[in-house]
Amino acid sequence: MSVIEKVRPVESPPAPKRAPRRRLTDENGRRIPGWELALRYLLLLAVLALTVGPFLWQLSTSLKGPTEDIFSSPPKFLPSDPTLHNYERVAETIPVWDYALNSLKVAVANVVTNCVGAALAGYALARLRYRGRRAATLAFVLAMLVPVESIIIAQFTFMRDLGLNNTLVGVLLPGSIASLNVLLMRNAFLNLPYEIEEAAFVDGANVWQRFLRIALPSVKGTIAVVAIFAFMGAWDDFLWPLIVLSDPSKFTLTIGLNYLHGTFANDERLVAAGTIIAVAPLIVLFACLQRYFFRGVGEGAVKG
Amino acid sequence: MASPAVSRVRRQLPSSPWLFAAPGLIVIGAFVLYPFVSTLVNAFTDRRTLVPGEFVGLANFRELLHDDMFWIGLRNSTLYVLGVVPALVILPLLLALLVQKSIPGITFFRSAFYTPVVASIVVVGLIWVWLLDERGLVNALLETVGVGRIGFLSDQWLLLLSAMAVTVWKGLGYYMIIYLAALGNVPRELHEAAAVDGAGAVRRFLTVTVPAVRSTMVLVAALSSVAAFKVFSEVYLMAGPAGGPAGEDTTLVMLVQRTGTGLTGRVGYASAISVVVFVVTVVLMLLVLRADRREER
Numbered sequence: 001m002s003v004i005e006k007v008r009p010v011e012s013p014p015a016p017k018r019a020p021r022r023r024l025t026d027e028n029g030r031r032i033p034g035w036e037l038a039l040r041y042l043l044l045l046a047v048l049a050l051t052v053g054p055f056l057w058q059l060s061t062s063l064k065g066p067t068e069d070i071f072s073s074p075p076k077f078l079p080s081d082p083t084l085h086n087y088e089r090v091a092e093t094i095p096v097w098d099y100a101l102n103s104l105k106v107a108v109a110n111v112v113t114n115c116v117g118a119a120l121a122g123y124a125l126a127r128l129r130y131r132g133r134r135a136a137t138l139a140f141v142l143a144m145l146v147p148v149e150s151i152i153i154a155q156f157t158f159m160r161d162l163g164l165n166n167t168l169v170g171v172l173l174p175g176s177i178a179s180l181n182v183l184l185m186r187n188a189f190l191n192l193p194y195e196i197e198e199a200a201f202v203d204g205a206n207v208w209q210r211f212l213r214i215a216l217p218s219v220k221g222t223i224a225v226v227a228i229f230a231f232m233g234a235w236d237d238f239l240w241p242l243i244v245l246s247d248p249s250k251f252t253l254t255i256g257l258n259y260l261h262g263t264f265a266n267d268e269r270l271v272a273a274g275t276i277i278a279v280a281p282l283i284v285l286f287a288c289l290q291r292y293f294f295r296g297v298g299e300g301a302v303k304g
Numbered sequence: 305m306a307s308p309a310v311s312r313v314r315r316q317l318p319s320s321p322w323l324f325a326a327p328g329l330i331v332i333g334a335f336v337l338y339p340f341v342s343t344l345v346n347a348f349t350d351r352r353t354l355v356p357g358e359f360v361g362l363a364n365f366r367e368l369l370h371d372d373m374f375w376i377g378l379r380n381s382t383l384y385v386l387g388v389v390p391a392l393v394i395l396p397l398l399l400a401l402l403v404q405k406s407i408p409g410i411t412f413f414r415s416a417f418y419t420p421v422v423a424s425i426v427v428v429g430l431i432w433v434w435l436l437d438e439r440g441l442v443n444a445l446l447e448t449v450g451v452g453r454i455g456f457l458s459d460q461w462l463l464l465l466s467a468m469a470v471t472v473w474k475g476l477g478y479y480m481i482i483y484l485a486a487l488g489n490v491p492r493e494l495h496e497a498a499a500v501d502g503a504g505a506v507r508r509f510l511t512v513t514v515p516a517v518r519s520t521m522v523l524v525a526a527l528s529s530v531a532a533f534k535v536f537s538e539v540y541l542m543a544g545p546a547g548g549p550a551g552e553d554t555t556l557v558m559l560v561q562r563t564g565t566g567l568t569g570r571v572g573y574a575s576a577i578s579v580v581v582f583v584v585t586v587v588l589m590l591l592v593l594r595a596d597r598r599e600e601r
Contacts, residue, residue: 032405043402044413051417051477054431057441061434073444113327121328128321136325143332146340149534149557150582153564153574154339154346157353174335177328207320236424238537239557243565254426258541261430268434275427286422290415293422297481 062272099256110234117177122185188222346575364576396479418477429541486520
């Protein structure tokens with residue numbers, strides 16, 4: 001339990017401090033010497049090459065034409081004659097756009113179910129008084145502590161019993177309302193001042209009105225975090241769809257890529273094009289909504 | 305805390321609190337808690353995917369003791385913890401120190417370092433399979449500088465090491481952000497005082513920074529050790545579904561997946577392995593937290 005408590009202090013995202021000063025100083029107001037600054041940028045660029053370089057190499061490979069040698073040594077970093085040919089070919093080899101659509105369906109549904117389900121349950125745990133509330137909270141905490149990997153076989157047999165294996169609904173269901181998200185929403189509601197809702201109650205607002213009009217609009221930030229991580233989690237997931245989906249026409253993008261890799265492993269250009277299709281949407285999403293991604297790390301660190 | 309207002313609501317709409325909590329409770333009940341209990345039960349049966357199975361007592365666990373593949377899986381998952389956790393506790397901290405100072409462009413670097421976290425593990429795995437290929441970029445570079453080509457993906461130990469490196473590579477940005485938030489809480493006065501006393505950068509790191517972020521280091525150790533023990537995707541993608549040469553790179557969760565799924569899946573036996581996975585993760589978590597408490601004394 002202490003893990004959860006320890007995560008709490010990590011509330012604020014590492015806010016990029018705007019420093020419109022001309023002279024570069026460190027946090028103590030001490031001037032950063034030129035050599036140190038140069039060293040820092042040198043290290044930053046080295047790490048940049050290590051973290052982003054592999055993606056760029058994959059992009060470069062995906063743009064190299066069929067006649068270009070992709071194995072040359074020393075390597076050629078830029079395609080000599082960039083072409084989108086590999087993206088056409090990957091679509092001819094596996095139904096990559098159908099797979100992307102399947103992933104999109106699961107991811108969007110996962111966002112909706114998690115946002116709605118977690119907000120409702122979180123509100124019930126934080127605000128409503130009823131018998132069994134503690135037991136309900138405990139159930140969510142326990143569920144959060146169970147590693148998915150250790151129950152995945154039972155989830156699979158249960159899906160078979162329900163007749164939902166090999167369907168996108170089956171892919172969606174187990175994570176459709178994650179207990180971590182419920183507890184995040186609960187904490188967000190607990191942090192709201194209670195007086196406003198009480199005032200609304202005095203004015204005759206019922207519980208649904210208080211939930212929809214007052215509480216919910218105040219926790220938009222947390223909902224955004226839940227939404228983003230629900231999207232990313234579903235879009236990136238691998239183990240569960242791998243187990244529950246067996247029919248290639250139902251594959252999500254990650255399973256399709258694994259299939260492509262296993263079946264056409266020798267064509268690196270194709271696999272490269274496929275991976276770029278899979279990663280591009282998330283990189284765009286991340287570029288647009290960075291602060292929520294960073295906030296989610298602090299709030300959701302328990303998820304591990 | 306219990307306000308009269310709320311209890312009046314309860315009388316008005318008696319079912320509504322449960323209505324609010326119901327969807328969430330149903331989902332976690334049906335798809336987390338029930339499967340958890342059913343895993344515990346199945347572990348003592350010989351259930352298969354298409355055969356209900358009967359109670360067999362400890363037979364599955366006895367079989368585990370003589371199953372070479374189980375020991376290989378346990379060995380690899382344990383090695384994974386030992387290899388990955390120290391790297392993920394230390395490297396992201398150093399990285400956080402590097403991006404902590406707000407020099408021009410630093411937000412760009414922070415975001416860029418986070419990119420691998422956003423990408424799917426499948427994308428990351430396939431990128432590295434290509435990079436570490438016999439004829440891939442890393443080997444082309446190694447050959448260019450005269451080292452010669454290395455079979456990263458054909459030797460059982462190099463494969464495991466490469467997979468660990470990929471796990472670390474993907475996790476760096478995530479833990480960097482956690483550390484960055486923690487570093488913001490380190491009192492500046494301590495650094496100043498240490499600097500006045502003439503302590504160098506390394507000394508200040510060891511005597512000021514590390515003690516100040518120690519609880520975060522424990523958190524990172526706990527999170528990353530549990531995640532590392534449950535490793536599946538990296539090894540599955542890099543070594544293949546069979547787990548590398550002669551299956552020597554199989555991890556425990558890979559074994560669970562291989563044993564328990566499909567139409568011929570041995571659900572009971574796979575559940576017994578799952579129970580081991582669960583118990584070890586709980587023990588790992590407790591060990592890390594206990595080590596933390598002991599040091600505090």
